Amino acid sequence: MLRRFAALGLLLPALSGCLSLQSDEEKEAEAEKKVLARHDELMARMDELYTLRQQLNQAADTVAAGRQRRALLRADGAMMNWMHQYRKPADSVSHARTLAYFSRQQHHIDSVGVLMQQSIDSARALLPAVAPAAH
DSSP, rough: HHHHHHHHHHHHHHHHHTTOOOOOEEEEEEEEHHHHHHHHHHHHHHHHHHHHHHHHHHHHHHHHHHHHHHHHHHHHHHHHHHHHHHHOOOOEEEEEHHHHHHHHHHHHHHHHHHHHHHHHHHHHHHHHGOOBBOO
């Protein structure tokens, strides 16, 4: 009886591994979904880039404020560039090449996210130091 439970204990992990196998199409769809989810997450923050840039435009015109405005513009541009170059691979492209493409795209969109976060954090840190310009 104890041997049966021990054998069952060894078989369960193997069976669960078999049950979680995905088809190539499912792996591709999952990879694409992950890339696009990150894109959507970052797109939700684009208004924040714009708002911070506008606040910096109203702040005193300092070298730091100008540098920060340009950093926000670079982050915005990086997102626009990513969106313009992204193309879902055709169905005729091999599975390996499709997964490699999505992997590269994930890396690119994650880099855009880092750039966005850094520019947002820097702008937020700078804003209290540059009081709005007097009119």
